[in-house]
Amino acid sequence: MRSLDRAGLVLALREIVGDAYCLARPDQLLPYECDGLTLHGAMPSAVVLPRDTDEIARVVRTCRRFGVPFVPRGAGTGLSGGAIAMDGGVVIECSRLDRVLHVDVADRFAVVQPGVVNASLSQLVKPHGLFYAPDPSSQLACTIGGNVGENSGGPHTLKYGTTTNHVLAVQLVLPDGDVVRLGSPTGMTNGPDLLGAVVGSEGTLGIVSEISVRLSPIPECVETLLAVFGDVVSACRAVGRIIRSGLVPAAMEIVDQRTIAAVEASVYAAGLPRDAGAVLLVELDGVAEAVARQVARIRDAALLEGAWRVDIARDAAERERFWRARKGAFGAMGRLAPDLYVHDAVVPRARLPEVLERICAIADAHGLRLSNVFHAGDGNLHPNISFDRRNARELEHVIAAGHEILALCVAAGGVISGEHGIGVEKREYMRLVYSDDDLEAMCRLRGAFDPDGVCNPGKIFPTTRFCIEADPKARGYDRVPL
């Protein structure tokens, strides 16, 4: 973009949102250069912080007038580079749209603005015996608007489903600046389910400016078990046994040996045995009488697969300690190396044991430090690679190993993202899963909403018809100092 145009654009945007809410100085733009995936970066032309739907629509129309693309952004906690502005686009940051507009206790839904922080909604409706079920790991920071964009999951999606199962309606600013309502608080519309197509579209079909979400009743009883295993494969087998038995726990999470070591050496220490090969965390909720029996069945399943011991949380404090091992994992891994690559892939749950073994073998072959902490109940793996991006050789291995891991998961019947989205990170890997015709069908959907491709361009779709290059630069790793 020419500097003259940019100055005009910034002026026009300031007229809409006010000087204070349009950022354009390089030092102001720097925090928006990347999201939670720091390997990818792109500098926006400007960042605007609109306060309502009307301002978003006017910002969008202004961007169109200047021929500049735009990208919606929540808290920037995404892990696939989905919230970065490619091609000098404008970032539309939704943090000022942070109000809960309405809570309907009788019909169990809430209407929120996109900047509402995920965990704060559950906190707000707790006195009514309700909660908002999707609980991504970043829920203390991430916003519901961002969750809609990514169709975010979390540990409890095993029983409760992902964001798409809890969004009833949205108000959407289309890429031409028009405002539409999709879905209905009743959960049923008299037209096609376009809401379902918008949730998880990574901000490429428009900008969500208001969301109606379903609220769920807080279960009367919760039990949390921690099973300690000698190896991660046995823990995976226990998960398979539980799924086969027809039990649906609220959550089933596995933390492997390497992660345990990191957690126990950090401020998140949960008192786990450091010689354990893996721990399996299982949470059950529901009717007290039923949960009591399910606890026994889970314990039996774990012991049958060779668990050293199974602890049951005696109180809330102990439950919190169990969860610390899971939730503190990413923070703890920050101690291991300057950078952490959090991968995200899904495989059929019965394939978890063999896939995990092979993932570890891939990392070993590349000489990388890999640890696993994942949503085992959903088959949603998070292989984490600790590395130092300043070491160019190591980075090459990180990227090569990542590709091998994703290819392995797809070959096992899986997919390349369970909850982080494709963004820029995985767009070139989409062909591992889909044919050109499949991708073209997605383009048709995109075209109906955004025929000119101005809304969050450069995401989801592969940019090249050629094989993935080994060269990180060619794959869009702009921040890599090679």
Next chain:
Amino acid sequence: MTVLSADDFDGLRTALGDAAALTHTPVEIGGAKLDVTLTPGDEDALARSIAVLAARGIGAIVRGGGTRSASGNTAHRARVVLSTQRLTRVLEVDADEGVARALAGTPLSDLREAVDAAGWALPFDPPGACTTLGGTLAAAAIGPRHLGFGRPRDLVLGMDVVLGDGVRTRCGGRVVKNVTGYDLMKLQVGAHGSFGVISAAWLRLRPRPECERVLAAALGETGDAMARAVAAARLPTARVCALVDTNFGFVVEPDRAPRAGWLLIVEAAGDEAAVARDAARLSADFGAGDATRGVIDRVRSLQGANFEPAGLRFRLSVLPSRLDRALRELASADAALLIYPGSGLVFARIALGGIADGIGAERAWLAMRSAARAGSGTAVLEAAPEWAKVARDVHGEPTDEWRLARALKARFDPAGILNPGRFIGGL
């Protein structure tokens, strides 16, 4: 009768050969009388059939089991029936995962049998003895157990779809969690075949409950009847919660049907202790007792299995807390009602006076529209004789979705050959 020209007939036969059996069988669907049916033998033949139809601009009515032939707007420009009746195979039931895959023409009864044999439950129970998987998904059809099973949109993991230009595509997958690209499954579920023909699908299964119990109770005409019914639907193990009015009560459960007010039917399913607790609660709060065998099937049939359109059948979707208000608007419509209070769904049947009772139909529409507004929801005419659909959209009042649907139709079915005219706004 719409007769396909000899040239088109020969063109289809030459292009498709035996792969898509062409038969002369007069069929009446969606107001169109058609004399040619294409029945492709596999997914590839389905794709080739659609490509040829698109190239020749021949409109087709897509048909599974024919359960919902009386739904949708009157078809325009349809010249053949495209049947999925030979696409019948359960491709896989994965008992370790609790997922299954089948071709679209597979009757739900066959699929259910295979799923049962693997120790799981198929979470679909729409009405219609011949209902197919593809038809169920295309119509987003639900049955009484949707309260416990969830809706079709939330149960599809992956799909094979042939688009309107014959392009075969796949979306989603077999795993239970997936954000790899757009969720095109949701676009197809409930689109009535307007954006493509579903040829196969991966489904999430549900565990078989340890215990099931069906209870029935008479619920008076008191002002809080709806609120009490919603509370019953929110019991943790409630898989079905239905209210049936006095028009239907004696058909569903003769011994417990009240002379006035509602018959409440609740099916509890799950862990034995939890079911026992909910049953005790229903007994204490409503005086409910065990229902007779087959009661859920009878409730389902009220939703309209192979509905022969002698009258009108509407589906209202409203907020549960506003059911009362919506019902007040229906008071004058003389409708027979089946209500699922937990999800705010009302199935209303209205008998009409005589042949082409236009005034009766208009009066019914007005009442339904008022009820939908009072309940903050929508009204759809699910089944009706063709004359009652003239100059009216059975899908009710246009929404923002309709406008975008036009752009989607142009891209997913560029020649406009799939179920032409039958979907929202005459798409």
